[in-house]
Amino acid sequence: MRSDREISRPSRRAVLAGAGLFSLGFHIPGLAPARAATPEAAAAVPEINAWVVVKPDETVVIRIARSEMGQGTLTGLAQLVAEELDCDWARVTTEYPSPGQNLARKRIWGDYSTGGSRGIRESHEYVRKGGAAARTTLVAAAAKGWGVPAGECRTERGVITHGPSGRKTTYGAVAAEAATIEPPKEVVLKDPKDWTLAGKPLKRLDTLPKLDGSQVYGIDLTLPGLLNAAIRDCPVTGGSVKSFDAAAVSGMPGVKRVLQLGDSAVVVVADTFWRAKTALDALPVVWDEGPNGKVSSETIAATLREGLDAGEAFVGNKSGDVAGALKGAAKVVEAVYGVPFQNHATMEPMNATALWTAERCEVWAPTQNGEAALAATAEASGLPATACEVHKIHLGGGFGRRGATHDWLRQAVQIAKEMPGTPVKLIWTREEDMIHGRYHPVTQCRLRAALDQDGNLTGLHMRISGQSILASVAPQRMVEGRDPVTFQGLNPGGPEAAIGYTIPNILIDHAMRNPHILPGFWRGVNLNPNAIYLECFMDELAHAAGQDPLAFRLKLMGNHPKHRAVLQAVADKIGWDSKPPEGVHRGLCQTMGFGSYVAGAAEVSVSEAGELKIHRIVAATDPGHAVNPQQIDAQVAGSFVYGLSAALYGACTVKDGRIEQTNFDSYPVMRMDAMPVVETILMPSGGFWGGVGEPTIAVAAPAVLNAVFAATGKRVRHLPLKDADLRRA
Amino acid sequence: MARLNVNGVVREVDAEADTPLLWVLREQVGLTGTKYGCGIAQCGACTVHIDGAAVRACSMPLSAVGPGQKIVTIEGLAPGADHPVQKAWAELDVPQCGFCQPGMIMASAALLAQNPRPSEEQIRAEITNICRCGTYNRVLAGIKLAAERGQSG
Secondary structure, three states: OOOHHHHOOOOOHHHHHOOOOOOOOOOOOOOOOOOOOHHHHHHHHHOOOOOEEEOOOOEEEEEEOOOOOOOOOOHHHHHHHHHHOOOOOHHEEEEEEOHHHHHHOOOOOOOOOOOOOOOOOOOOHHHHHHHHHHHHHHHHHHHHOOOOHHHEEEOOOOOEEOOOOOOOEHHHHHHHOOOOOOOOOOOOOHHHHOOOOOOOOOOOOOOOHHHOOOOOOOOHHHOOOOEEEEEEEEEOOEEEEEEEEEOOOOOOEEEEEEEEEEEEEEEEEEEEEEHHHHHHHHHEEEOOHHHOOOOOHHHHHHHHHHHOOOOOEEEEEEEEEEEHHOOOOEEEEEEEEEEEEOOOOOOOOOOOEEEEOOEEEEEEOOOOOOHHHHHHHHHHHHOOOOHEEEEOOOOOOOOOOOOOOOOOHHHHHHHHHHHOOOOEEEEEHHHHHOOOOEOOOEEEEEEEEEOOOOOEEEEEEEEEEEEOHHHHHHHOOOOOEOOHHHOOOOOOOOOOOOOOOOOOOEEEEEEEEEOOOEEEEOOOOOOHHHHHHHHHHHHHHHHOOOOOOOHHOOOOOOOOHHHHHHHHHHHHHHHHHOOOOOOOEEEEEEEOOOOOEEEEEEEEEEEOOOOOEEEEEEEEOOOEEOOOOOHHHHHHHHHHHHHHHHHOOOOEEEEEOOOOOOOOOOOOOOHHHHOOOOEEEOOOOOOOOOOOOOOOHHHHHHHHHHHHHHHHHHOEEEEOHHOOOOOOO | EEEEOOOEEEEEEEOOOEEEEHHHHHHHHHHOOOOOOOOOOOOOOOEEEOOEEEEEHOOOOOOOOOOOOOEHHHHHHHHHOOOOHHHHHHHHHOOOOOHHHHHHHEEEEEEEEHOOOHHHHHHHOHHHHHHOOOHHHHHHHHHHHHHHHHHHH
């Protein structure tokens, strides 16, 4: 049916779709050739190098290893390659080299992981070199044909010109020859100030198929003979299936199989998903809830409270003598903050499609990390990775849920393994997605600060108590039992996530307390709570010292010029020194994470009845180099939706060992009616590469919470805000 | 067998009467542009038009749709995807992941059909679809742009 539609609309997209199995988003990736060693575009036309294929019709295919999930990395990475390639941007298209191909070619495309806002900042150099090397070989091919020195040739928008003679040729005309030329060992990259494509606010490459329903997401995939599966895992993590009555539903319409998966899940496979789900809903299951059936949000909170005072904790940042500073303080200020679990709630629920035989396993998946997906496929299928392949499908949102654990993908493979030779698509219902997340970790934080007689901050102890993501997701990345990610934004220095204040006596430590609810990397990760804790408390300290919150911070930021610059920028733009409109109140904050410096300022009002309205947000970002300003603007605005959804409404609570929220009715998120104006200040200072997909989320909540305090005098220390009473006392 | 008029084509579909229109469109008709996001009419990713009105197809059983009713999905909104809303979306690069956008576009098109020059307040009240990437401000700008174009064109 879809192919009919494509044929009836012979657009540029449809032409591309016909050109290659791996072109992005314009077709259903079919059953790929079992031993494909190179992407499809390269099968027809030899590649210039791993990153670039130029077709005779001048189409430039740029290979993208990272996953596009809305954040714009596809377009940004293509801009970087195209910049060095000097090709015609209007002719650029993209494709994903598959993880299996990467394995076969000794990781020629490097890391596939798309998280931690790393897509561009960690691959910019090698993808630009790929573009530059391709340009060099294309020029060499033209020069060889003309019998002239390559140094006499120049390139512009896919055209090669021999200066002295004025002869011209095109990339497409010399591509086949270029493919035979040994690529240069060293290339010189352009100075960013000479960029003409990178750094520009170009339109995304992937917009059009998202406007007419033709973009294929994992959940949309169809294959010949495909069956659909619905799953219900034990609602209490750690529990198991005691019994289930397959006979009760096996005669229902469309049902093909009813089976138990592992210890803890039941599955119905049917001809359609709706029939699978309908039968699953009717399937009688008795659970053994296991050891966690009595756990609740209250018991978890009590465990975390104990950690706030525990004698032992992992140290993340320490200098001077905090105990001494507190003892000698003119004034000690103390507060305890806390954040709940959050679900990623991607718009597209978890899903994956798998086809298993005794010899080979193929998976089609919306994954943030193709390589990890391939490893998970191999593990779940019982086959070597070389006998597996993963086809990356466009993601309907990722936010960290689709990269680290691939629990949903493993399930799909395990189901397919029960039905050799039949492709099976597993779709989670929203309810399954809500109660089997990998949640933003739950933590609390006690902050104690010493102020001297002049209101100067002389000591700060931050004790974080709660869950470690790495302990669950990537224990191999722990450092002597410590989870370094816990201290995001609080590190004493470094290029990734350093604190922006110099405090003479400081101790930041973590009492790890891991409840059974599984954590994951949730967009913004630990920077989110850490910025709330530190930046709201800084506001408290300023008020305790009787000082302006901006001035109080700036005094501590002399050694942190980039942190200071973004904070000053939002203060200037929101008019910090001027009186806000009647009834409107302001708050501000700053942090650093994912290699970028960010600050936020908010204008809010709170009615007598306690209703909060966010009128205006100003956000500043210094990512070092900015590859696509209009996409950064979109990421910054979107970050406030994600961050404020959590801060205002979001909480996954636990009762009887299970997550209580099952859909958007009980887990509300921000909608357009609550969306404030967001004014973005992009201030790339050069010299480094920071991420933009995540850091701004961390300033959303503290900017608003500090403004809420200015409006009400009420300090909201436990989120979400909807649980707080903001009525005038 | 039920008979449905989808995007101007009458089709026979083989599904139980209580099957939501969403899944009939996706799994029987093969039009996957209409998305599953929540199944309880909360998120709007499944928005289609029935006789011109925006309807959340996940909560509309097949039995409630008559053979004479005209269903329009994102695939059939406009030939060549040139509806003013789609054109405005392209101009402003509205989508991020894009999963909610078919529903967002269908809801916006229905709003403009009913109210060609909505105020910002009306747009904010009427468009209740969920977008987790956070495209709301561009959606808002897109609807305003489409409204202006609709007026002049």
